[in-house]
Amino acid sequence: MRDMKMTSKKIIPLFLVTLFIVCMMSYSHAEAASKENHYSFTNGERTVKLTNQIEVKVNNKEKASVIVTRNGEKVYSNEEFAKLSDLYIINKDNQQYLAVAYRMDGSGQALFFRILSIKSDQVDEIYQSSTYSRAKLSIENSKVQVEVPTYEQGDNKSEPSSISSLEFTINGDKVKLKQETKTPVKNAITTQSSGGSTQVNERYTNPSYQEISRILTEEAEKADIPAEVLKAIAFQESGWQQYWSKGNTPVNWYSDQCGNWDGTNVKLGYDCIGIGIMQVSDYRYLTEGQSKNKYVKRLKEDIRFNIEEGIKILESKWNYYDVRSKKYSNGYPYIPTINNNDRDIIENWYFAVMAYNGLSDRNNPITNAYSPMAYQEDIFKNIRDYSLVDVTPFPTHKLFTQDSILLNFGLENVKMNGPLHKSKDTFTAGExxxxxxxxxxxxxxxxxxxxxxxxxxxxxxxxxxxxxxxxxxxxxxxxxxxxxxxxxxxxxxxxxxQTDDVTSYELSGDRRYETSASLANFGWHWNQPEAVVIGRGDLPIDSLTGSVLASEFSSPLLLTETDQLPTEVSHELSRLSPKKVYLLGGETGAVSKSVEQEVHDLLPASDIKRLAGETRYKTSYAIASEVADHASVDQIFVTTGDENSPDALSIAPYAGEKNIPILFTESNHLSQSVKDFIKENSISSATIIGGTTPVSNQVKSELEQLTGKVTRVYGTDRYKTSIAIAQKYYDQSKMDKVLFTRGDETVDALSASSLAADYQSPILLTRTDGIPKVTEGYLNKAVLQPELYYIGGENAISNKTRNQIETYLKR
The missing domain is CATH 2.30.30.40 (SH3 Domains)
Structure with missing residues (x-):
């Protein structure tokens, strides 16, 4: 018995050793098989032999080229403005496939892949995927899976809100998305520093945010980059963290998904690629070896070095404007310059910031205007919110994408109106x-x-x-x-x-339609409106009353031609993508049925509502009734229905701010539509805008009988009326924003009225080539130095007039 026990003691360890060796052999075989079916690529050339007859030649330079040959004869080729990262051989149902995965440059490392069918006599491309930012691709047993981090507004790129899992299946020559599941990160990933199956070595600690701010400022100044830009990128990438804080390392995700995880709390991206505060990712194409290992180690352990490497990447993206070395097949550079390309101007970094994340369609600011925003839009919003620099929104309505895998705007330069901003982290003692x-x-x-x-x-x-x-x-x-x-x-x-110049903005376009798009793009750049109001541009009488409706919803007012949507207006409407669209006026005289159809085609999910009557008076009634449906209304403004009169122009911002409808009347008697509105809404007071010629005392008497209280605000000309309205309704001692528009053409001001209402600011009329005396007198009494907004270009308000205005307002 004792001998049997001793024998068993010898047998059991031997059995365990044997079992271990068998397992390791099986594991090694599995690993070898996996590597035989999966090839990763660095920069340069490499040839992969799939079979005795078939070879794949890969050349990763600035572009990636793939050539498949059979017995030396080319049967497939492709070239991309991206790096080829991986090849996977897939065998299913006695059929061989090749998955070709690409990664775009940039911190987003945007992923897309193609599936090729390898047959005895041909190679066919049967599928190209969408582009997925910061995604991870895995293929096992012919199942193609993509893990994509998804973000809510406010997330930094290393901490997504959830993970979307996309599973693709291959059946013959068809590839289909079988299922998509979305798992919140907090549910999918256990964060732990002790206990459980894996323990994190929390060897690293982040510097204080104060120290990080100092380092970012110092390194930005060395590189001649606005510190605000660098800080915003670092925040968007990592929340200003080189390392996960104690207890927050996503252990399960890293251990399951990231074969390159070193077990520490270094902040890797959820694609297992980006490293540290700047989420540096370009290292992955370096040749494997000691030099690469040292570089990656330093990226992890030295936060200043990580920032320096991020700056080098951003600098390389800034140079994408150089058409001599960076250009598309259409001859245009990768990114356009802005104005004079001055590095000191924060706004001039818009396209370089976009390229830092990647020139993928995910960063198209037209199709990704709001949550989730295009990367560069998030960055510039960060600058506004966290650096408190009131950067001027980029005029995205001027951008039109070309047909290309990468974002290609077909532009060499974009003209952007000011004010433009320099870094505020550059003052020195004594200055x-x-x-x-x-x-x-x-x-x-x-x-x-x-x-x-x-x-x-x-x-x-x-x-x-x-x-x-x-x-x-x-x-x-x-x-x-x-x-x-x-x-x-x-x-x-x-x-x-650094100067005491008055801050001024120009919101303009080549025509009134483009000006309305410019106003919408500026005023609703980062805050999506619930509704948009559209009025006829060549006879904008309906838009005057519609401006109150636009202001009620805090929405832009866009102008259209009667029979077609102007291109920039259509473009901007797509970007705004409102839930509701109001069309002002009838189908024959104002906004045609064809325009309504265009709007429907652009925004099929939006509710489109037309507000119209048989006459302009009845249209003003229909619009006023819509205002009353959404707000408490007990007073009205009444003005002439003569489209040549500008009297009511300056009241539109205040009327919109206070939700007071504007109704049209005939000169010598009160229109029936006004009478009806007063009775239906129990209006207790009315204010006439304009003198006794456009709106007679007879009209005033009729109003008094219906409301009991009537006042009149007017001047002897349009400029004096404008000032009379400003004096009555705005406290000049608190006025820190003023909008100016030309007085001889009212349409631009109508588009600006909703923005002015949001600002609680007046619109003042001026002549193109000089300030009216009454306006001079008003400006001379200004207590504050306000921000100025010029509606229209130099042909509307000349530089001479602008200089005069700013001279009067300078403290």
Whole structure:
């Protein structure tokens, strides 16, 4: 018995060793088989032999070329503006397939793949996938699976809200998406630092956000890149984290999906590619070996180096404008320049920022205008929200994509109106600076007690070095300053300028239609409107009353030709993609049925509603009734229905702000539609806009009988009426925004009325080549230095007139 026990003790270990060897052999065989069916690629040339007859030649340069030969004869070839990352051999039902996976340049490492059918006599491409940003591709037992991180607004790219799993099946010469599942990250991934099956080595700790802000600022200055741009990219990529904080490393995901995970809390992307604060990803095409390993190790362990490498990538994308080396087959550069291509201008980095993430359709700002936004739009919104620099929205309505795998706008340069902004992290001690906004707090310390208020144009002196914030959502810095009265304190650097120039914007287009698109693009660039109002542009009388409806929904007012949507308007309408569209006026005299059909074709899911009557008076009644359906209405504005009169133009912003309908009347008697509206809505007061010629005292008497209270606001000409309205309805001591439009043509102002209502600001009329005396007098009494908005180009308001306006308003 004792001998049997001893024998069994010897047999059991032997059995276990044998079992282990068998398992390892099986594992090794599985690994070998896997590697035989999966090939990864770096830069340069490589040939893969699929069978004795078939070879695949891959050349990864700036473009990736793939050539399949059979017995030396080419049977398939393709070239892409992307890097070929992987080849997979798939065998199913006695048929061989080849999956060819590509990755686009950029931190997004956008993935797309093709499936080729390999037959005895030919090679056919049977499928091309969509492009998936930051995705992971895996193929096992002929099942093709793509894991795609999905983001909600506010997510950084290393921390998605959920993971979408897409499973594709191959049947003969068909590839179909079999299923798509979406799993919230918090449910799909257990984050743990101890216990469980895998333990994280949390060896790394992030520097403080204050230190990270300082490093980003220093490195941006060295590279001559606006610090605000670099900070926003680092935030979007990683939330300003090189490493996962304690207990938050996504262990299950990394251990299951990322064969390159080193077991530490280094912040990898969910595609297992991006590394660290800048999610650097271009290393993957380096030749395997010690040099690459050292580089990757440094990317993980040295946050400043990671930032420097991110800057190199961004710099290379900036140079994509150089058509000598970076151009499409149509001769245009990868990205256009903006204005004079000055590196110091934040807005000029728009396309380089886009390219940092990748020139994939995912970053098309027309089709990805809102949640989720195109990458560069997120970045510039970050600059607004976290650096507090009021960057000018990029005029995306000017962009039209060409037919190309990569985003190709077919442009060499884009003209962008100002104001354009330089970095606010560049002031030095002893330098003079000026407040750029009104009501700016001078504080005892960064974020400390308020000492006094500064207004736009007030001069201060920088007295020392900046101090950074200890938050990853406060990218701006604080400067110690001395005000003109000797008070010392700190102000947010984002609100300082190097000059005391008045801030002014130009919102314009080649025609009135394009101007309306420009206004919509500017005013509703990052906030999607619920509705859009569309009115006739060549006789915009209906748009005057419709401006109140647009303001009620905080929506843009677009102008159209009677029989067709202008191209830029159509383009902008697609970008806005509202739930509801209002058409103003009838099918024959205002907005045709064909335009309505165009709108329906563009926005098939939107509710389209026409507001019209047999006459302009009845149309104003229909629009006013729609306003009353959505807001409490107890007063109205009444003005002439004469389309040549500009009297009511300047009241539109205030009427829209207060949801007060504008109704048209005939000159010598009150229109029946006005009477009906008053009775149906129990209107208690009315205000006539205009003098006794356009709206007679007879009309006033009839209104008094119906409402009991009637006032009249007017001037002896359109300019004086404009000022009379501004004086009555706007407090000049608090007015920090003013819109200007030409007085001899009213249509541009109508498109601007909803924006003015949002700003709670007046629209003032001016002549093209000079300021009316009444307007001069009004501007001379300005208490604040307001932001100015010129509606229309230089042909509408000349530079001479603009200089005059700004001279009067400069403190």
């Amino acid at each position: 003079t600076a000026y407040a750029s906004v009104n009501d700016l707090n001078l504080r005892s310390s960064p974020g400390g007690n308020k000492l006094m208020k500064l207004n736009a144009g007030d001069k201060v002196t920088i007295t020392g070095d900046f101090k950074a914030n200890s938050s990853n959502t406060s990218h701006f810095v604080w400067y110690p300053v001395q005000a003109s009265n000797g008070t010392r304190g700190y102000v947010a650097g984002s609100y300082l300028n």
